[in-house]
Amino acid sequence: MKNLKIIGYGKDKGNKIIQFDNNIRHRMDETQSHYTMSVNAVEQALLVAECTIDDMDLIVYASAVGYQPIPCSASLILEKFEPKKPIPCMDINTTCTSFITALDTISYMVHDGRYNRVLILSAETASLGINPDQKESYELFSDGAAAIIVEKDETAESGVMFGMWQTWTQGAHNTEIRGGLSSLHPRHYTKENKAEYLFDMNGPKILRLVAKKIPEFVQQLEKEIGMTLGDIDLIIPHQASRALPVIMKKLGVKEGKYMNHVEEYGNMIAASVPYLLCLALEENRIKKGNTVLLFGTAAGLTISGLLIKI
Amino acid sequence: MKNLKIIGYGKDKGNKIIQFDNNIRHRMDETQSHYTMSVNAVEQALLVAECTIDDMDLIVYASAVGYQPIPCSASLILEKFEPKKPIPCMDINTTCTSFITALDTISYMVHDGRYNRVLILSAETASLGINPDQKESYELFSDGAAAIIVEKDETAESGVMFGMWQTWTQGAHNTEIRGGLSSLHPRHYTKENKAEYLFDMNGPKILRLVAKKIPEFVQQLEKEIGMTLGDIDLIIPHQASRALPVIMKKLGVKEGKYMNHVEEYGNMIAASVPYLLCLALEENRIKKGNTVLLFGTAAGLTISGLLIKI
Numbered sequence: 001m002k003n004l005k006i007i008g009y010g011k012d013k014g015n016k017i018i019q020f021d022n023n024i025r026h027r028m029d030e031t032q033s034h035y036t037m038s039v040n041a042v043e044q045a046l047l048v049a050e051c052t053i054d055d056m057d058l059i060v061y062a063s064a065v066g067y068q069p070i071p072c073s074a075s076l077i078l079e080k081f082e083p084k085k086p087i088p089c090m091d092i093n094t095t096c097t098s099f100i101t102a103l104d105t106i107s108y109m110v111h112d113g114r115y116n117r118v119l120i121l122s123a124e125t126a127s128l129g130i131n132p133d134q135k136e137s138y139e140l141f142s143d144g145a146a147a148i149i150v151e152k153d154e155t156a157e158s159g160v161m162f163g164m165w166q167t168w169t170q171g172a173h174n175t176e177i178r179g180g181l182s183s184l185h186p187r188h189y190t191k192e193n194k195a196e197y198l199f200d201m202n203g204p205k206i207l208r209l210v211a212k213k214i215p216e217f218v219q220q221l222e223k224e225i226g227m228t229l230g231d232i233d234l235i236i237p238h239q240a241s242r243a244l245p246v247i248m249k250k251l252g253v254k255e256g257k258y259m260n261h262v263e264e265y266g267n268m269i270a271a272s273v274p275y276l277l278c279l280a281l282e283e284n285r286i287k288k289g290n291t292v293l294l295f296g297t298a299a300g301l302t303i304s305g306l307l308i309k310i
Numbered sequence: 311m312k313n314l315k316i317i318g319y320g321k322d323k324g325n326k327i328i329q330f331d332n333n334i335r336h337r338m339d340e341t342q343s344h345y346t347m348s349v350n351a352v353e354q355a356l357l358v359a360e361c362t363i364d365d366m367d368l369i370v371y372a373s374a375v376g377y378q379p380i381p382c383s384a385s386l387i388l389e390k391f392e393p394k395k396p397i398p399c400m401d402i403n404t405t406c407t408s409f410i411t412a413l414d415t416i417s418y419m420v421h422d423g424r425y426n427r428v429l430i431l432s433a434e435t436a437s438l439g440i441n442p443d444q445k446e447s448y449e450l451f452s453d454g455a456a457a458i459i460v461e462k463d464e465t466a467e468s469g470v471m472f473g474m475w476q477t478w479t480q481g482a483h484n485t486e487i488r489g490g491l492s493s494l495h496p497r498h499y500t501k502e503n504k505a506e507y508l509f510d511m512n513g514p515k516i517l518r519l520v521a522k523k524i525p526e527f528v529q530q531l532e533k534e535i536g537m538t539l540g541d542i543d544l545i546i547p548h549q550a551s552r553a554l555p556v557i558m559k560k561l562g563v564k565e566g567k568y569m570n571h572v573e574e575y576g577n578m579i580a581a582s583v584p585y586l587l588c589l590a591l592e593e594n595r596i597k598k599g600n601t602v603l604l605f606g607t608a609a610g611l612t613i614s615g616l617l618i619k620i
């Protein structure tokens with residue numbers, strides 16, 4: 001086990017409430033931005049941890065889409081907190097599973113003693129990139145941010161027990177934003193090609209690939225951890241779509257053993273998993289000693305699982 | 311020491327040669343792209359390593375600017391190689407020092423046995439983002455890509471000896487591309503604000519901050535590693551600017567002890583350091599047992615040093 005414990009958590013979401021049938025979505029209003037939501041989430045996390053920014057040893061921004069192309073988003077957000085010491089900043093990106101990957105990756109550095117306290121921030125503003133012509137994704141996403149602070153656990157009671165992620169590149173083009181960076185520079189933006197700069201999701205194709213690959217992944221995961229999904233106290237899955245209960249049922253996970261807030265919060269891209277982790281901690285849904293599986297699919301197609309002990 | 315050794319390396323650069331006084335710059339021609347340079351670098355690295363893509367356990371794309379906003383660039387490049395197994399993909403970004411950060415970060419995972427063989431790719435197409443109105447940066451950058459494959463070194467003779475990076479956020483706005491992602495979506499692109507989507511560098515401001523912070527950083531680094539820069543066999547610095555020899559002289563590093571190819575290759579953003587690492591290996595400038603310091607500054611402002619033993 002890589003020893004670390006969660007000592008702070010904070011979140012923010014879009015203030016504007018939009019409803020599609022029974023589904024509530026939270027989108028930024030005119031007073032909000034990627035930046036304000038990020039800052040609010042970090043401020044709350046520091047408050048809960050009873051820390052200042054200078055108690056942090058590393059800042060990781062873990063999201064699909066950054067704030068600016070240059071510099072890294074971690075440094076742009078950190079600037080707001082006017083640190084008195086130089087804190088290393090980095091961005092980690094595996095799209096929707098970025099938070100899971102970041103926690104997995106930095107757990108090795110924390111365990112090893114390289115960094116004692118790490119702040120991981122996921123912030124996403126899906127509303128900027130959704131395409132009204134694609135009803136399924138247009139009605140799915142919310143804007144949100146969540147920050148988690150972890151610290152080396154000297155008692156060795158809490159930590160990351162096991163991590164695994166896999167990328168199936170036959171799904172690389174099933175969920176895309178093609179325009180904005182090197183492949184298609186913003187200078188090429190026109191009214192005719194504007195959809196290239198928006199989220200493009202082929203729902204049926206993803207579902208077919210996910211339906212095939214998730215059971216294989218879970219089988220391997222269960223073997224590696226020596227537990228079944230049913231043995232785990234709580235599963236926090238990425239809120240990928242309204243198909244979540246169907247997938248969980250297929251995997252044999254009972255209602256109540258996993259968090260499903262798709263109707264309430266929608267898909268916040270990489271912010272979904274840490275947002276629900278905050279919620280679970282706030283509501284005392286998970287307690288010291290509990291096992292929690294962070295689990296999700298991402299564009300790529302990536303499937304990711306991280307078993308932690310609280 | 312985190313045990314790993316370099317088993318493969320490959321690179322590519324822009325075919326179009328442009329000259330500014332004595333400075334040669336390599337920019338993509340119409341047959342090239344971010345994608346083709348990436349693929350060529352990876353193909354070469356696999357050839358040198360005598361591996362196929364399925365021998366890799368993790369793919370890391372380590373660059374300032376990605377190929378597309380979604381999915382992560384690692385999966386988009388990996389797709390080309392049609393892997394038969396699912397290889398985890400991730401992007402790591404600290405702008406110009408992304409390769410250094412990626413090698414530093416994954417060295418913990420390799421040492422621990424999580425991944426045996428990792429491919430790290432840096433690819434940058436600066437020519438897409440430079441602003442002709444900013445002569446200094448317009449004449450500085452080249453396009454290029456470099457890939458390095460590392461493997462766990464069971465003999466424990468080679469590896470990452472020490473890593474350290476710091477971000478001074480007072481420099482966060484000295485080097486920027488503001489437009490393209492969440493802060494300024496491509497839909498807002500106009501002829502009037504087009505510079506917002508291009509690289510914006512305040513050279514004098516950076517140099518002032520760098521001149522102040524680099525000596526402090528190096529002093530701390532030397533203390534931590536118990537060596538002076540002069541004791542290290544070769545320093546591979548980021549090719550940040552033509553001021554490189556001035557900075558190196560100030561740090562007391564003699565000519566011949568560090569790689570300076572700014573005139574020949576320019577600044578390839580995150581690809582500079584691995585590109586020169588490839589060159590040093592190709593030309594047998596470094597041999598088994600040598601100590602090499604990967605060193606650089608990045609937008610952020612980040613300063614990064616990674617001492618490796620070949």
